[in-house]
Amino acid sequence: MEHVLDNPIYYALTSGHRHISKGTDEVKYYVEDITAFAGLxxxxxxxxxxxxxxxxxxxxxxxxxxxxVEISGPWKLLTHIDMFQFIFRGKEIPMADASEITELDLKHVNEMIDLVELTKPGPFLARTIELSNYTGIFVEEKLAAMAGHRFFPSPYREISAVCTHPDYLGKGYAFKILQEQIKRILLRLEIPFLHVRNDNEGAIKLYQKLGFEIRTDMIAYVIKKEV
Known part of the structure; x- marks a missing residue:
């Protein structure tokens, strides 16, 4: 039997995110402007x-x-990304100081989009914040780092959009935000997981330090509908 994390987008769209999905029983995609993912x-x-x-x-x-997967007409393959899928195997719930962490909401969306454009952690659209639980750290009123939730193939909850402005790397901001994200997910009796490019050595070491382990390889395909 297939594990839900072997096909996390499809199972998110048929469970935790059913209310923001479109499509058929076997082909699903997220409502436009929330995020550009499809699950088959x-x-x-x-x-x-x-x-x-x-x-x-x-x-x-x-x-x-x-x-x-071989991509052929009528789709155009724009790119593919080789990734690792990590799942949290830590033994304890992080209880670090969260005093620097700010809850991000609609008034922060433009800053969030700017940070994502700069750091390229993955797609982030005007309504992506509706996937919930976006938190950040501000330095001198500038968004320095952030993360939030994305796929929810219940009971697994993905941490995503993990990014730090280049001016603030090495200050431990991502570590603090991730600890808070992990804590919130575990306190809801859910299981954290995430995806990362398999050549992003710095992020991989950070996730392992936090208690994540590689579960499997995964490939992300970016496709465009050709008229």
């Missing part, structure tokens, strides 16, 4: 064709696969 029950050409026919014109989607 299996990554077959038939399901990719279905996604093409039910989605808006000029759509760009990201979908995940544990194994390589």
């Amino acid at each position: 029950k299996d990554n077959s050409q038939e399901n990719l064709n279905t996604l093409y026919h039910i989605s808006p014109a000029e759509s760009v989607f990201v979908f995940f696969s544990k194994t390589p």
Whole structure:
């Protein structure tokens, strides 16, 4: 039987995020402006064709696969990203000082988008904040670091958009924010997981220090709908 984390987007869209999904029983995608991810029950050409026919014109989607997928018409492959999927295996709930951490809301969205554009942790759209629990650290009223939640294939909750402004690297801000994110997820009796490029050595070491372990390899495919 397939584990939900082998296909986290599809199972998020059929469980914890059913209310913000569109599509069919086997082909799902997030409501526009929330995030540009699609989840297929299996990554077959038939399901990719279905996604093409039910989605808006000029759509760009990201979908995940544990194994390589051949992308052909009517989709154009823009890029693919080799990643690790990490799951939290820590033995204790982090209880670090959270006094520097600010709850991010709609008034911060422009700053959040600017930070994501600068650091490229993954897609972040106008309504991505609706995925919940975005927190940040400000230095002299400037957003220095942030993270939040993304996929929710219940009972697993993904930590995402982990990024730090280049001017503030090495100050431990990401570590503090991640500790708070982990704590909140565990206190809800959920299990934290995340994805990271497999060549991002600094982030990998940070996640391992926090108690995450590699669960599997994962590939992110970015595809565009060709007219």
